[in-house]
Amino acid sequence: MLEFLYPLRTYLIVAGDLEKPNPMTADWVVPVSFKPALLGVAIGHGRYTKKLIDEQKDFVVAVPTIELLKDVWTAGTVSGSNKNKKELMSVTFIPSKKVKAPSIKECSANIECKVVKSVDTGDHTFYVGEIVNVTESDAFVDGKADIENYKFIMHASFGARFTTTSSEIIKP
Numbered sequence: 001m002l003e004f005l006y007p008l009r010t011y012l013i014v015a016g017d018l019e020k021p022n023p024m025t026a027d028w029v030v031p032v033s034f035k036p037a038l039l040g041v042a043i044g045h046g047r048y049t050k051k052l053i054d055e056q057k058d059f060v061v062a063v064p065t066i067e068l069l070k071d072v073w074t075a076g077t078v079s080g081s082n083k084n085k086k087e088l089m090s091v092t093f094i095p096s097k098k099v100k101a102p103s104i105k106e107c108s109a110n111i112e113c114k115v116v117k118s119v120d121t122g123d124h125t126f127y128v129g130e131i132v133n134v135t136e137s138d139a140f141v142d143g144k145a146d147i148e149n150y151k152f153i154m155h156a157s158f159g160a161r162f163t164t165t166s167s168e169i170i171k172p
């Protein structure tokens, strides 16, 4: 029934450390507070990412553009519990400023979060992360996404169907 919420934007959740980073693809990412700045992400109980976040209590939400779709698919279909995704992907992991989980150089923003709360929600855990630092590329101008020049990834529906944000701006 959750398929009726789609299309949704797609992100990479990076857990672990610079030596052994583990990126996982996630659609279920949502802002939940301005002050303090909080976001939430729902992570399935079987994910290796859940184990890493439970141990380290931090993660990075990396914002990919469409050029990274192949890597996004790999991060979302391979588990770090039996494969080193770093070796399968072409992205560069770089140190974050305020958390141990690394950032991704090629992503248009890296949102560094420390876990402040986690709620069991059936077969997922909803982690609330306080945003402690953000680094961004020129895909954002004054905090606004430059959708004329950059194509952010949207998951059109469950499965291998993606689209991008368009540059059409419609005012209400």
Ligand SMILES: Cc1cc2nc3c(=O)[nH]c(=O)nc-3n(C[C@H](O)[C@H](O)[C@H](O)COP(=O)(O)O)c2cc1C
Pocket (backbone or CB within 6 Å): 010, 022, 023, 024, 025, 026, 027, 028, 029, 042, 043, 044, 046, 047, 048, 049, 050, 072, 073, 075, 076, 077, 078, 079, 080, 081, 124, 155
């Ligand atoms: C486009 C896409 C979106 C996904 N969104 C989520 C999500 O929001 N939460 C989640 O737990 N898994 C999500 N997944 C599944 C995980 O990314 C996938 O199970 C991954 O292999 C888990 O990796 P890990 O075991 O290394 O943590 C998504 C997969 C894809 C392809």
